[in-house]
Amino acid sequence: MSTITYVRGDATAPSGEGTKVIAHVCNDAGGWGKGFVSALSRRWPEPEADYRAWYRDRAENDFGLGAVRLVRVEPSLWVANMVGQHGIRRTTTKKAPVRYEAIGTALGRLADRAADLGASVHMPRIGCGLAGGSWERIEPLIRRRLVERGIAVTVYDHDE
Template sequence: MKEICGDLIKLAMDGEFDVIIHGCNCQCQMGKGIALTIKKLFPDAYAADCETEKSSKGKLGTYSFAEVENSGHHFTIVNAYTQFHWRGTGVKADYEAIRKVMVAVKKQFTGLRIGYPLIGAGLAGGDWARISQIIDQELEGENHTLVRFVSG
C-alpha cells in the first residue's frame, strides 16, 4: 500500500486516480465525511447508492459505482458498503464486508490506479491496522494508494 497525504477527491479530479473507493453505510444516506462531499460534488455517485435497496444487510460487502468526468479527467467512484448503519457508538465497520468489497474491486478494476481514504477507520470506528492489512491482502499486485486527508 502506498500512502500519501492530500485530498482524495481533488487528486481524482486532477487525474491521479482511475478509481476512488469510499466506505458507505447501507442506509442510502451519504450524510457525513467524504461520502457527503462525494454526494454534493458527484450526484451520480449518490444516485447509484439510492438505486440499491435501503437498509438491506445483503448490501454489506458489495458496492455501487458511478463513472464521472471532471475537467477532462474520467474516474469511477465506488460506494463500498462496509458498514450497516451509522448510529450509536463503537465499531460500525464490518471487516468481512471490507474484505469482500476489496475482492470484488480487484476483479472489476484490476490494473487501474485506485485511491481511498481510511475506509472504515474514521466515522465507522474500525481498527485501521486491521483494515489496512485486509486491503493489502485483497489488492495485492494492484496500484492502490491510501490518501490521508490534508486540505489544501
C-alpha cells in the same frame, strides 16, 4: 509488486495517470450525508444518486454488506460505493458500525473491477471515520485483496 502509497491530499482529486477508482465505505441503512460522502457529493452528484437508487431498489438487486457499485464520474474516473458499515451509529453495546468482513469482501470485488479497468485505486482511510474502524485491521485487508493482486493503491490523509 504494487504497494500502498500514503500521501497528504484530497482523495476526491486522485493523482497520477491512467484510469482511477476512488473507493469509500457506505452504510447498509441508506444514509448518505456525513463524512467522506459529503466531499464526493460536492464534486459529483452521480455516486449519491446511484447509492440512493441502489438502496431503494435493494429487494431487486445485490445491495447489502460486502456489495460494490462502480459509478463513472469522469471518462477515466470511477467511484466505488462499497457497503461495509452496518447502520450509522454505535450499538447499545458500543459496537462500531464497521464490518471488517464486509469490507474485505467488497475490496475483493473491487479488485476484480479495477483489474478489468486497468485502474489504480485511491481512497481515504476507509472504514476509520464514522464507521469507527481501526486502520490496523483495514490496511491488511487492502494489502491482501488489492495489493497482492497487483493493484496500486494510494491512501490520502486529508489536510484539516
